[in-house]
Amino acid sequence: MAHSHFDTIVAPITGAGAAAVAIIRLSGPDAWRIAGELFQPWRPEPMKAVYGRYRHGDDGLALPFSEGHSYTGEESAELSIHGSPESVRALVQACIRAGARMAEPGEFTLRAFLNGRIDLTQAEAVRDLIESRTAAQLRLANSQREGSLRRRIEGLSRILTGVLAAIEASVDFSEEIGELDWKQAACRLEEAKGKISGLLETADFNRILRRGLRVAIVGPPNAGKSSLLNAILGSDRSIVTEIPGTTRDFVEEQIEVDGFPVVLIDTAGIRESRDRIEEMGIRRSRAVAAGADHVWYVHDSSQAWNAEDDRFVREFGSSVIIVENKADLPGRDHPVAHRVSALTGSGIPELLQSLPFDRDIAHREVAINSRHADALKRAGEAVDLARQTLLSDRPTDLATVFLQDAVASLGEITGETASPDMIARIFSDFCIGK
DSSP states (O other), X not given: OOOOTTSOEEEEOSOSSOEEXXXXXXXXXXXXXXXXXXXXXXXXXXXXXXXXXXXXXXXXEEEEEOTTSSSSSSOEEEEEEEEOHHHHHHHHHHHHHTTOEEOOTTHHHHHHHHTTSSOHHHHHHHHHHHHOOSHHHHHHHHHHHTTHXXXXXXXXXXXXXXXXXXXXXXXXXXXXXXXXXXXXXXXXXXHHHHHHHHHHTTHHHHHHHHHOEEEEEEOSTTSSHHHHHHHHHTSOOSOOOSSTTOOOSOEEEEEEETTEEEEEEEOOOOSOOOOHHHHHHHHHHHHHHHHSSEEEEEEETTSOOOHHHHHHHHHHGGGEEEEEEOTTSOOOOOTTOEEOOTTTOTTHHHHHHTSOSOGGGGGOSOOOOHHHHHHHHHHHHHHHHHXXXXXXXXXXXXXXXXXXXXXXXXXXXXXXXXXHHHHHHHHTTSOTTO
C-alpha cells in the first residue's frame, strides 16, 4: 500500500539502545488526537511541556506543536519517556494501533521540505549534522542548516532573473523602454559566473571535510610507522615488534587536528621482498600512498639515508613529508625532515601542525557537495552561453533560453526545480527518525 504524506507518522528521534531518556515524535493531522489517547493529562497548549503518564505504564513529558510551528510544519507532538528499548517499542506500537504509521527514513525532514520549512540544502545539512564527527564538520553543517548556502544560491538567481527580466522587457516593450543595455547585462552575467566559480572552488574542501584529509604513513620496515600511529592515537592500534614486515595490510584511524578530520593510514613497510604476502602488503602501501592527500615518509634516524630512500621519496611526489623517527636516539639529521620520537612523543605536535591544509577553511560557512557541483557547472555553462550571445550578433532574446536553463539548474540545488526522483534519492540516505 502506497504511503501518503497526509498520514500521521511516528518514530523515535533519539538514538537506538538503552538511554536515560528517549523521544518519540508524532507528526500529521491526527498527532494530537493520538497523543491525547495515550498520555494523560493531555493539554495541547503549543510548545508547553506537560508531565504525565502513558497508557503503557511509563511516565514522562509531552510537548505539543501546532501546525506551522513544528519541525515538519505539521501538527506534532514529541513524547519523552525513559529510554528503555521496551518502553520505546511499547509507545511506538501504541501510536501505530491508534492510527499512526511508522515513519520512513528521512520522512520528518522530507515533510519539513515539502511544507516549506527548509530547502534541499538545509535538508542535506540536517543529515551532515547528524553524521558530524569533528568541530569543523559540525560548524559547516550548522551554518548550511541555517541557510548559508541557500542564501548564496538565491543571490545568484536574483542576478540571473534580473538580467532575464531586462532582456524580456527590451524585447516585448522596446518602444517604451528602449534597447537593452547589453554591456551592463554582460557585466552582471560575468559577476554571476564569478560567484559560481567561487562556490565550485569549495567542492574539494567539502570532499576532504567529509572524508578527512588522508595521510599515508609509509617507509621502510622497522622505521617506527606503527609506533608513530600508536603514539598519536595514545593507544596500541597497530602491532609493533622488532621483526621487519610485521604490518601486512593498512590500518586507518581518524583524528582531529584544529577541528579538522585527518585520517592516518599505517601501511606495510616498503622494501624489496620475496615473501608473497608481504609483497601484497607493499603493493597496497603504494596504492594507498597514491590515493592519499599527503604522505609521511618515516625513516629511522639512527640509520643512514640511502639511494633507496631517495627513490621512494621521488615516487611519492610533492605531497611527501619526510619524518625522521627515533629522535631520542643518536642519529643523523635529514636537512628537510621533521624529527619525532614515537617513544617520547617529542616532535609529534609540530608534525601534526605541519600538515599542509589551510586552517581557515575549517571556519568557512559554505561548501558544496557533488550534487550541488553538477548543477552549478551546468548553470555556469548556460551563463557563459548567454553572455556570449549578448556580445555577439545573434538575436538578444536567444540569451533568455540559456538564462532560463541556468536558473532551473540553480533551482535543483534548493529544490525549487528538483525532480521527484532527485528528492527521493536525497532523502533515501537519511536514518529513521529524521
